[in-house]
Amino acid sequence: MGIVGAGPAGIYAADLLTKDDTLAASGTAVSIDILDKLPSPYGLVRYGVAPDHPRIKQIQGALHKILDKPQVRFIGNVEYGVDLKLEDLRRHYDAVIFATGSDRDRPLDIPGADLPGCHGAADFVFWYDSHPDVSPEWAVDGTSVAVIGAGNVAVDVARILAKDADDLLSTDITDNVHQGLRAKGVTDVHVFARRGIAQGKFTPMELRELDKQPGVEVIVYPEEFDLCEASLAAIEDSNQIKTNVKVLQNWAIRDPRGEPRRLHLHFLHRPVEILGDDRVTGLRTERMELTGDGGVRGTGEFVDHDVQAVYRAIGYLGSPVADLPFDEERGVIPNDGGRVLDLDERHIGGVYATGWIKRGPVGLIGHTKGDALETVTNLVADRADLAPAAEPDPAAFLRLLDERRVPYTTWEGWQRLEAHEESLGAPHGRKRVKVLSRADMTRIARGESA
Numbered sequence: 491m492g493i494v495g496a497g498p499a500g501i502y503a504a505d506l507l508t509k510d511d512t513l514a515a516s517g518t519a520v521s522i523d524i525l526d527k528l529p530s531p532y533g534l535v536r537y538g539v540a541p542d543h544p545r546i547k548q549i550q551g552a553l554h555k556i557l558d559k560p561q562v563r564f565i566g567n568v569e570y571g572v573d574l575k576l577e578d579l580r581r582h583y584d585a586v587i588f589a590t591g592s593d594r595d596r597p598l599d600i601p602g603a604d605l606p607g608c609h610g611a612a613d614f615v616f617w618y619d620s621h622p623d624v625s626p627e628w629a630v631d632g633t634s635v636a637v638i639g640a641g642n643v644a645v646d647v648a649r650i651l652a653k654d655a656d657d658l659l660s661t662d663i664t665d666n667v668h669q670g671l672r673a674k675g676v677t678d679v680h681v682f683a684r685r686g687i688a689q690g691k692f693t694p695m696e697l698r699e700l701d702k703q704p705g706v707e708v709i710v711y712p713e714e715f716d717l718c719e720a721s722l723a724a725i726e727d728s729n730q731i732k733t734n735v736k737v738l739q740n741w742a743i744r745d746p747r748g749e750p751r752r753l754h755l756h757f758l759h760r761p762v763e764i765l766g767d768d769r770v771t772g773l774r775t776e777r778m779e780l781t782g783d784g785g786v787r788g789t790g791e792f793v794d795h796d797v798q799a800v801y802r803a804i805g806y807l808g809s810p811v812a813d814l815p816f817d818e819e820r821g822v823i824p825n826d827g828g829r830v831l832d833l834d835e836r837h838i839g840g841v842y843a844t845g846w847i848k849r850g851p852v853g854l855i856g857h858t859k860g861d862a863l864e865t866v867t868n869l870v871a872d873r874a875d876l877a878p879a880a881e882p883d884p885a886a887f888l889r890l891l892d893e894r895r896v897p898y899t900t901w902e903g904w905q906r907l908e909a910h911e912e913s914l915g916a917p918h919g920r921k922r923v924k925v926l927s928r929a930d931m932t933r934i935a936r937g938e939s940a
Contacts, residue, residue: 502844527567573896633675677750
């Protein structure tokens with residue numbers, strides 16, 4: 491079995507395959523290779539979670555246990571579509587699961603979105619998480635910046651923009667990120683949500699963390715509060731929404747603390763234009779009103795906000811996958827319960843998908859478990875119809891990589907790299923400091939000298 495993508499979605503799928511009762515009862519041996527284009531595993535847990543979220547990063551511990559299973563082999567620094575094609579994988583594996591995730595920003599289709607100073611949240615997140623495939627340089631410009639979105643990514647981006655860079659020194663950030671954030675002059679961060687306070691997609695934990703930063707004051711505007719019939723029903727039906735609304739209401743009525751940096755939460759504002767000639771100088775929004783059924787409509791009243799940068803956090807998209815159909819609008823591989831479909835909506839034998847590349851970037855990390863269960867259940871049900879691999883010997887696949895001169899990394903190599911990162915952090919009382927360069931990551935993982 492081959493799995494492309496070593497993030498939570500791919501690793502959970504591997505775990506389910508090793509535990510499947512049907513396979514065990516039939517005496518079917520399970521051997522799984524998890525491939526990733528990066529030299530390291532864990533996907534967005536390593537490169538998509540804010541560095542000051544150690545609790546979420548602890549998920550790595552559970553993923554580590556799965557990758558440490560004898561039936562599972564991690565092979566990193568192998569890029570599907572560059573180093574390998576689908577026919578290569580099908581020659582070596584009885585079935586292939588694609589778990590490549592979502593790595594692009596959904597575009598913001600308004601005038602001015604292409605101006606310098608308008609950034610995608612994914613690009614910014616990858617930068618402050620020291621992703622090896624993005625530039626190490628990032629200028630956090632301006633004193634007043636806007637973040638567009640009402641989900642956890644928007645909240646994370648806003649928090650990092652408002653935070654004192656030195657407060658991140660206990661995390662695994664690299665020196666370039668610390669220096670880049672330390673140089674920023676941001677005093678005001680404005681977060682804009684198109685809908686109301688009961689429609690926010692952030693979780694209560696993420697929301698509360700905004701107010702736990704030294705030197706940062708969260709400001710909520712009572713005049714932007716509105717609760718329609720559908721909003722009240724949503725509050726009754728969801729503890730998460732009820733908690734969010736209560737937190738926001740408490741912030742709206744408290745007295746100002748006079749902190750040096752402010753984080754403004756704006757509701758019922760729809761971005762309509764990013765202002766500026768040569769770069770961002772402002773953001774124009776339209777005030778919205780609730781329609782009573784959970785939706786919103788424009789009021790025709792527009793507000794201009796003086797900001798020098800805009801970060802759009804309106805959702806991620808998956809990237810096209812070589813040799814497979816792709817739904818560009820949704821950013822997913824077309825599938826039926828994880829069974830990948832061709833252009834005639836017929837299952838491509840032996841090819842499956844799971845995670846965000848299967849269903850889109852919806853839900854938290856834990857939701858990928860149920861998603862993987864559906865895919866694995868269908869794969870196991872199809873096992874009698876799967877065309878067996880022509881070269882199933884695990885050593886044959888590594889020989890192919892060697893022949894193509896792919897400098898792949900292994901699970902043992904990752905443990906070597908992990909120990910190195912921990913050694914970088916130990917003198918400073920930190921759990922780890924990430925290695926920034928892909929070349930250095932690969933060299934350390936492969937045990938090669940500098």
